[in-house]
Amino acid sequence: MIGKLNHVAIAVPDLEAAADLYRNTLGATVSEAVDQPDHGVTTVFIELPNTKIELLHPLGENSPIAGFLAKNPAGGMHHVCYEVDDITAAAEKLKADGLRILGDGNPKIGAHGKPVLFLHPKDLCGTLVELEEV
Numbered sequence: 001m002i003g004k005l006n007h008v009a010i011a012v013p014d015l016e017a018a019a020d021l022y023r024n025t026l027g028a029t030v031s032e033a034v035d036q037p038d039h040g041v042t043t044v045f046i047e048l049p050n051t052k053i054e055l056l057h058p059l060g061e062n063s064p065i066a067g068f069l070a071k072n073p074a075g076g077m078h079h080v081c082y083e084v085d086d087i088t089a090a091a092e093k094l095k096a097d098g099l100r101i102l103g104d105g106n107p108k109i110g111a112h113g114k115p116v117l118f119l120h121p122k123d124l125c126g127t128l129v130e131l132e133e134v
């Protein structure tokens with residue numbers, strides 16, 4: 001069911017410093033910061049030859065990444081995102097297999113304008129997984 005690795009997300013306490021590090025020290029192609037109010041985060045995307053890195057910083061008072069950054073104040077790897085062809089079919093199969101879909105259970109439009117959803121980290125080897133329909 002899952003296809004390509006779309007991105008690996010890293011939560012960071014200082015988005016500008018992290019973007020500078022990837023741009024100037026690691027020599028990567030780094031986007032501008034974009035607020036994602038529907039997701040409670042600000043994102044910066046880094047283009048790599050075979051995938052993307054998503055830098056995440058909390059936006060607003062109820063950011064879903066606030067707890068993670070409180071536990072990991074220096075930042076850390078937050079989620080991996082796998083591509084799927086049909087997110088509704090994927091969600092139905094995963095629910096039938098007992099995995100918990102986070103939020104209201106329905107896909108939302110993600111940073112690339114495509115439907116995304118998240119699966120509980122305790123159901124997937126301690127790793128928060130995002131699915132993106134491509």
Ligand SMILES: CC[C@@H](C(=O)O)C(=O)SCCNC(=O)CCNC(=O)[C@H](O)C(C)(C)COP(=O)(O)OP(=O)(O)OC[C@H]1O[C@@H](n2cnc3c(N)ncnc32)[C@H](O)[C@@H]1OP(=O)(O)O
Pocket residue numbers: 009036039041043054056064065067068077078079081102103109110111112116118120121122126127128130
């Ligand atoms: C920009 C849009 C989109 C895109 O297109 O790319 C994005 O990427 S948006 C990214 C931000 N959005 C989300 O992460 C949405 C889904 N996440 C959530 O709903 C929450 O973050 C969460 C997974 C439910 C965790 O919320 P939290 O408030 O931290 O809850 P708990 O404290 O109850 O955590 C439960 C349990 O899970 C552990 N945990 C939390 N976060 C992670 C994580 N990222 N990876 C692995 N494990 C995680 C947490 O430590 C708790 O464990 P215990 O302490 O053992 O109970």
Ligand SMILES: [Co+2]
Pocket residue numbers: 007009054079081130
């Ligand atoms: Co993501």
